């Protein structure tokens with residue numbers, strides 16, 4: 001349903017040591033669709049012999065910037081290709097983009113706005129701040145970074161800074177982040193809305209702190225969906241599985257799932273989704289400590305350590321004994 | 325010739341469903357079944373054929389079978405405070421006992437001349453029946469707005485679908501189908517990537533919420549309910565979908581419950597609840613829901629087998645259904661272990677705490 005459109009890299013610059021800024025203009029020179037702050041766009045990244053990788057990135061555009069999309073993209077060291085590929089682009093290269101969507105809009109009826117950004121989560125928030133500045137709305141922007149030189153898009157933040165609305169918090173530990181959020185979120189106005197984007201832990205902290213005084217419908221989060229289950233990676237450790245019922249033993253390599261390893265020795269576990277969401281492969285653990293990677297078990301079940309979904313989960317102990 | 329393999333159903337044992345309250349008809353359907361306004365009305369619940377009638381001001385549900393020669397009591401007539409079988413005239417009271425046998429009134433009534441009755445209540449203008457009350461551990465499902473002042477409730481006539489109740493429930497809560505089944509009716513088809521909410525278990529309810537993109541309303545019909553969606557779903561087949569409408573922040577609730585008629589059929593109950601407003605006649609909303617149902621029904625009845633199966637290929641975006649199935653399966657197994665395991669499985673809260681990357 002999403003139609004693809006080709007864009008050209010018009011400008012590329014490093015806004016911090018690991019965040020690249022890029023401007024993408026439509027190759028057909030026709031106008032861009034209308035979009036509001038908080039919107040994101042899908043990137044289709046072609047890979048030889050594999051389906052394209054789809055990644056979503058927020059727009060940083062300010063009001064009036066309607067001829068090209070502006071993005072800030074951080075190089076993720078464990079990235080499976082998305083950010084790395086974008087960082088390798090040069091001016092003039094072509095990119096294929098999908099629909100513009102907005103799941104994180106500014107609330108039109110809010111009387112004041114609290115913007116909370118953690119790290120690269122600044123991108124949609126930056127679009128909001130520029131818009132709010134231009135319409136003279138009441139807002140505060142709290143921007144949490146590892147160190148001051150990690151502040152991205154300084155030029156675009158100037159006006160917020162000059163108006164005393166920008167608060168940069170650099171190098172805080174978890175406890176101090178929580179304390180600063182506590183102050184920022186204290187005693188909200190009746191018509192205030194808060195918007196938060198950043199790493200999962202950061203957003204979880206915001207959600208917890210906000211719960212005290214903010215009704216949940218006035219706190220908005222932009223969460224880009226991480227893959228629900230992390231599949232096997234080459235960096236994972238190998239381990240052994242013992243099948244209690246048949247007394248067999250089998251070695252699970254890094255980069256291989258338990259189900260795959262068992263199939264190789266002729267033991268088929270019934271599966272369906274093979275991504276840890278459906279529960280079809282649910283198996284009892286008799287000994288050992290599972291390393292859960294699924295999105296099916298509850299926290300209590302995971303901590304109980306007696307159940308595993310072997311299509312995705314692994315072992316933290318050298319040996320795992322399963323009731324198969 | 326090769327035969328098509330039938331996938332195995334996920335729920336091997338559905339007897340646990342007998343411990344829940346299920347709606348079998350609307351009050352209006354019972355009252356209009358016979359000019360007396362007291363029934364009887366034939367319904368089927370989990371494969372059990374029942375006669376529903378109002379006897380002595382009380383609604384009763386009994387096996388739809390006269391003890392004498394097994395004629396259907398639903399073909400009978402309510403006479404005084406009894407239901408009379410219209411084959412040979414035996415009469416039953418509200419406890420299901422035969423109290424009169426016209427052929428030999430002077431003889432004592434045989435001890436086994438009775439039909440089973442079941443617990444039965446009227447709530448939300450619906451008739452609810454619980455087939456097995458021995459554990460007495462369930463309640464009529466939650467509905468947020470029945471008694472809320474200034475809310476107008478419309479009980480829609482019930483409708484039958486040729487599918488299992490589980491499938492109807494999953495259809496109503498399916499966050500991935502809007503763009504394909506209801507493009508332009510309920511959703512803007514550009515938003516074909518569904519959200520993945522956190523799904524909690526609280527007090528026998530599955531709870532989750534989503535916020536569809538507000539700018540979609542520009543592309544939808546005026547009366548399409550669009551706002552924040554908050555779901556509270558009393559297990560096993562109830563859904564209380566409460567919306568705060570984007571257009572004017574008013575409340576709008578769609579409440580639905582699917583009744584498991586048998587393994588492959590369901591009867592569905594819908595109540596549309598909305599803030600009272602001027603110039604907002606009921607038919608606007610009932611007609612709109614009808615359009616939505618007509619879009620869903622052919623697709624849902626096409627799913628086969630009608631019973632849900634573990635062999636269907638699930639995605640992370642099917643989280644609501646995945647977690648629903650997980651709970652149903654746990655309940656089904658727990659019920660075979662006894663009351664204590666069943667109550668624990670039903671009542672233990674679970675907060676969705678995904679693994680952090």
Ligand code: FES
Nearest residue numbers: 272274279281311
């Ligand atoms: S096959 Fe679906 S969870 Fe393992």
Ligand code: FES
Nearest residue numbers: 500501504623627
């Ligand atoms: S795409 Fe979901 S049932 Fe076919």
Ligand SMILES: [Fe+2]
Nearest residue numbers: 495496505620
């Ligand atoms: Fe639908």
